[in-house]
């Protein structure tokens with residue numbers, strides 16, 4: 001029987017047996033005991049499954065990975081200590097010095113820096129393309145050494161929607177996978193695998209956790225990309241001498257990519273989540289479907305208020321019929337997007353800052369996408385390191401206010417905005 005997504009949020013991942021804890025226990029242990037050297041050896045040789053050291057696997061973390069894999073419709077997942085690590089691992093699992101990747105330019109500022117600075121320093125070249133790049137522009141970006149294409153389903157903070165099907169088509173025509181950061185809509189509102197994406201990454205620090213308690217990330221493998229047929233990924237299709245010559249595609253089939261991410265990259269760099277953080281994430285996901293619905297309802301109410309107030313210069317919410325990406329929203333996120341809205345206040349940068357200081361309910365926080373309404377000025381905070389040119393590439397203007405609508409009473413949120421505008 002295949003459950004609907006609301007049921008999966010609650011029931012997937014952890015299935016207790018007779019007499020076991022009803023709720024996922026926290027295995028706050030770095031190591032696990034085995035009764036024979038042979039049993040332990042089989043784990044090291046990847047011949048048997050089981051936890052032996054928390055850097056590579058932990059029962060609490062593994063249960064949450066299974067839950068997110070089920071929500072996205074993937075064959076496997078790997079949690080990381082933060083979203084940044086998930087993005088990095090998703091790339092370096094299959095791209096190396098001398099290679100090239102293509103990325104949408106409307107992406108999270110941290111991901112932009114990771115690609116534009118750190119990946120370049122590691123010898124991986126990057127081409128950034130506008131989310132609405134034409135077929136010709138996409139085609140022209142590919143090189144013989146291009147290893148993957150990356151984009152954000154609903155970008156933070158620009159709220160651009162990626163045409164997943166189109167980007168996947170181009171990636172697949174060049175025998176490389178499409179990786180999609182699905183943090184903002186979450187699998188409740190967008191499932192990139194259904195449109196051809198091959199790998200999904202998340203910052204679970206946002207809606208998935210939802211309560212702003214645990215930093216985390218996750219990489220999810222659809223199992224759909226044919227690494228052997230692509231003929232470009234020897235790290236997956238030829239022996240890995242650091243693991244007794246294992247050939248990931250032969251031994252792990254559809255789970256080749258995600259298995260290698262763990263046994264090779266996580267083994268070597270160790271950006272492992274705490275089991276307690278995995279537990280907190282699991283608790284968050286239990287109510288994800290309810291929270292996302294309320295975030296969207298509240299965001300719609302706030303957007304409607306802002307649209308009718310002449311002290312506001314613009315409102316960006318992709319669900320609005322005049323939004324650039326309205327048609328893409330209908331296709332990829334028909335039930336709703338998320339709770340984040342961007343807008344400008346008359347008076348530019350200074351007015352924006354004064355408006356934010358006047359808010360009483362909405363908190364100024366370097367965070368978005370949790371149950372408390374919060375507000376941020378990207379140009380002076382998260383995107384501070386970027387030049388005006390790079391800001392524009394990320395779809396951010398100096399007066400843009402990013403408003404993350406929480407799940408409080410919508411009228412209280414609106415009243416707060418009104419009083420802060422009145423005080424300007």
Ligand SMILES: *Cc1c(COP(=O)(O)O)cnc(C)c1O
Pocket residue numbers: 082083084085087108110111152155156181183184202203204205206215216217
């Ligand atoms: C926050 C965020 C990240 C980075 O995640 P961290 O958990 O903060 O490391 C990556 N992508 C998107 C879309 C984000 O919003």
